[in-house]
Amino acid sequence: xxxxxxxxxxxxxxxxxxxxxxxxxxxxxxxxxxxxxxxxxxxxxxxxxxxxxxxxxxxxxxxxxxxxxxxxxxxxxxxxxxxxxxxxxxxxxxxxxxxxxxxxxxxxxxxxxxxxxxxxxxxxxxxxxxxxxxxxxxxxxxxxxxxxxxxxxxxxxxxxxxxxxxxxxxxxxxxxxxxxxxxxxxxxxxxxxxxxxxxxxxxxxxxxxxxxxxxxxxxxxxxxxxxxxxxxxxxxxxxxxxxxxxxxxxxxxxxxxxxxxxxxxxxxxxxxxxxxxxxxxxxxxxxxxxxxxxxxxx
Amino acid sequence: xxxxxxxxxxxxxxxxxxxxxxxxxxxxxxxxxxxxxxxxxxxxxxxxxxxxxxxxxxxxxxxxxxxxxxxxxxxxxxxxxxxxxxxxxxxxxxxxxxxxxxxxxxxxxxxxxxxxxxxxxxxxxxxxxxxxxxxxxxxxxxxxxxxxxxxxxxxxxxxxxxxxxxxxxxxxxxxxxxxxxxxxxxxxxxxxxxxxxxxxxxxxxxxx
Numbered sequence: 001x002x003x004x005x006x007x008x009x010x011x012x013x014x015x016x017x018x019x020x021x022x023x024x025x026x027x028x029x030x031x032x033x034x035x036x037x038x039x040x041x042x043x044x045x046x047x048x049x050x051x052x053x054x055x056x057x058x059x060x061x062x063x064x065x066x067x068x069x070x071x072x073x074x075x076x077x078x079x080x081x082x083x084x085x086x087x088x089x090x091x092x093x094x095x096x097x098x099x100x101x102x103x104x105x106x107x108x109x110x111x112x113x114x115x116x117x118x119x120x121x122x123x124x125x126x127x128x129x130x131x132x133x134x135x136x137x138x139x140x141x142x143x144x145x146x147x148x149x150x151x152x153x154x155x156x157x158x159x160x161x162x163x164x165x166x167x168x169x170x171x172x173x174x175x176x177x178x179x180x181x182x183x184x185x186x187x188x189x190x191x192x193x194x195x196x197x198x199x200x201x202x203x204x205x206x207x208x209x210x211x212x213x214x215x216x217x218x219x220x221x222x223x224x225x226x227x228x229x230x231x232x233x234x235x236x237x238x239x240x241x242x243x244x245x246x247x248x249x250x251x252x253x254x255x256x257x258x259x260x261x262x263x264x265x266x267x268x269x270x271x272x273x274x275x276x277x278x279x280x281x282x283x284x285x286x287x288x289x290x291x292x293x294x295x296x297x298x
Numbered sequence: 299x300x301x302x303x304x305x306x307x308x309x310x311x312x313x314x315x316x317x318x319x320x321x322x323x324x325x326x327x328x329x330x331x332x333x334x335x336x337x338x339x340x341x342x343x344x345x346x347x348x349x350x351x352x353x354x355x356x357x358x359x360x361x362x363x364x365x366x367x368x369x370x371x372x373x374x375x376x377x378x379x380x381x382x383x384x385x386x387x388x389x390x391x392x393x394x395x396x397x398x399x400x401x402x403x404x405x406x407x408x409x410x411x412x413x414x415x416x417x418x419x420x421x422x423x424x425x426x427x428x429x430x431x432x433x434x435x436x437x438x439x440x441x442x443x444x445x446x447x448x449x450x451x452x453x454x455x456x457x458x459x460x461x462x463x464x465x466x467x468x469x470x471x472x473x474x475x476x477x478x479x480x481x482x483x484x485x486x487x488x489x490x491x492x493x494x495x496x497x498x499x500x501x502x503x504x505x506x
Contacts (some may be wrong), residue, residue: 024338024345027422028489058495132483141422188302188343189308237339237419239345241308263340263419271305296306 002067004122005108006152010061012149015126016051020134024239024262031138031258033156034214034281035117038076041172042167043123045098046072047162052125053135055148057118063176064120065188070156071123071164077115082108096172098123098164115175115282123164127157139214140259175282180204181296182255183278189235189267197224201253201269202293209240210285214259216246217280219289223251224269230235232238237263243272243280245291255280299366301359304345309355311344311362316416316428316459317370319344323417323495324374334358339417339495341426349402373414376496378472381463383409383454386467387474389442393456395436404475405503411436412459413499418491423465423482423483425493445471452477454501461501465491 018040019032032264033039033056040050041272050106054216055062066072067152073260074081074095085105093099109118128135130147137144148154155292181184191199200222209218224247228234240246246266257280273294283289299322311419313319326346330337333353338345345404348358373457385405396400407468419426429435439456446469447453455472465482466472482492493499 022336024336024347025418025495026489027418027420027424028490039334041340132490143422178332186303188304188312191305236341236343238310238340241305241345241347243305262338263417268304271308273306279433 001127002068002070002156003153004070004148005065006148006154007063007065008061008150009055009148010059010220012058013062014056014137014139015053015128015148015154016056017134018051019136019258020132021159023132028132028141028143029138029258029260029262029263030135031136031144033119033136035119035256036074036271037117037278038117039121040280041096042073042075043125044165045096046123047126047160047164047250048072048120048121048123049160050123052157052160053128054119054121054126057061057109057120058116059297060112062107062118062120064107065106066101066122068101068103068106072099072101072107072194073098073121074118074121075121076107076117076175079112079113079118080110082107082110084108093132096175097164112122114177116284117281122156122157124157126286127155128145138253138259140261143226167182169199172211174209177287179288179290180279180283181290181292183273183284184245184270184291185273185294185296187268187270188238191246191267192226192230194225197226197269200224202291204290206253206289206291208285212283212285214257216254216256216260216281219253219255224253225251226267235265236266237265240264240268241271243274243277244268245272299363301362306355307350308347309358309362312344313342313344315370316341317431318367319368319370320374320416320495321369323401324371325365326362329365331361333470334361336358340419341417349502354402370423371431373432374496376414376498378498378500379482379493379499381478382502383478383506384390384504385475385476386506387454387476389473390475393475396439407436407476408461409501409503413501415493415495415499416499417495421466421468423491423493424462425482425497427461427493427499428459430498439462439473442473445469449474451479452482454477454478477484
């Protein structure tokens with residue numbers, strides 16, 4: 001079996017597929033790729049099934065040694081990526097396209113310039129052992145493949161049945177740099193908060209906190225107040241979702257990410273709709289965020 | 299039962315008692331249609347995750363309303379697991395005082411009570427056990443004022459109406475009454491959680 005070698009993981013490089021949904025009642029979150037659409041696209045570009053395991057690189061800086069014949073694709077956050085052959089020849093790697101390594105070469109991701117998390121898929125997928133049906137790293141529970149370290153050998157799975165699609169460059173914009181709009185719907189405890197809190201939540205510009213990770217993205221902005229009767233009241237822990245917006249006692253919102261705790265005791269005022277969830281993965285520290293009420297029932 | 303909104307792919311069903319939560323979870327696990335993809339029980343709620351392409355929120359709401367539990371849970375017929383415990387925890391005295399009994403009687407009362415797993419939370423395999431429906435409840439035990447930074451895996455603790463065995467070494471604020479060698483969480487088993495919701499539990503005292 002061929003393998004890719006990790007030369008340098010960068011700040012944090014994790015192995016992910018589409019996660020392990022269905023174990024929440026045993027205390028295990030679904031986890032899985034943070035930017036699911038980038039993950040699916042990277043896999044499709046190299047002819048993998050959507051759920052094949054790939055690398056999620058935070059901030060870039062990842063360097064991988066790839067054997068000759070490997071197909072790979074880079075999606076999600078943009079960086080200056082280059083392929084360096086053993087002879088020292090360098091060529092730029094286009095995002096959103098399948099590239100074949102003709103002679104053994106190193107893939108270098110530069111520091112991200114748009115977005116935060118880059119997906120690197122290799123044709124065949126990463127054949128590391130699965131745990132509860134998934135090859136995803138749950139950073140909160142400490143389950144699944146360890147974060148990549150220098151020297152790790154990543155086994156590449158067998159050639160998939162589907163060929164590498166002939167599509168050329170897929171025209172996709174890089175992740176947005178400016179204000180990002182996330183659509184939300186009311187959460188189970190929206191009525192714990194004042195009408196003014198709901199107005200502030202859905203009209204203010206919040207800033208993405210640097211203290212954000214795969215467990216949750218913290219937002220900095222106006223504090224959201226509870227109705228007087230419920231100030232200081234403790235909520236019995238209840239089930240949480242990717243996208244649940246919890247309000248901590250100081251009134252600050254946190255949008256839960258893929259490695260969220262299965263249950264939580266902070267009231268959820270709103271939930272980010274499924275179609276907006278992948279945008280969360282690419283929010284950079286300090287980036288402005290607007291939450292808008294999505295159309296639909298409730 | 300009250301149904302609460304929870305975004306575009308879930309609902310939360312809220313109940314007046316944990317016993318009704320257990321009844322709903324048991325019923326829905328057995329009968330839920332394909333569009334209901336996950337049920338997460340907790341202390342007063344069941345989170346119902348749906349696949350909107352298979353079943354819309356409105357249809358899910360109708361199904362849940364039509365299948366609301368009418369009576370609290372009985373003891374059920376879940377698997378029975380025996381857990382051997384050495385009752386030597388650091389907080390035995392606190393619990394004895396709360397229960398108004400001797401140190402030895404804490405073990406006697408705890409082993410005399412049949413328990414059942416109501417839900418899992420906090421960490422993988424951290425099962426919240428409550429006295430089975432037929433048994434007399436034990437007095438509620440307050441959490442410690444400050445959490446311990448590290449509790450060993452296998453420690454048996456009490457908090458409020460619950461008993462739990464810590465599946466992993468972790469911080470925690472429960473009152474510790476003993477320890478067990480039972481593996482609460484093991485990836486070598488088909489079901490990694492030893493005590494899934496609905497599992498009945500008997501604690502057995504072993505000498506220290």
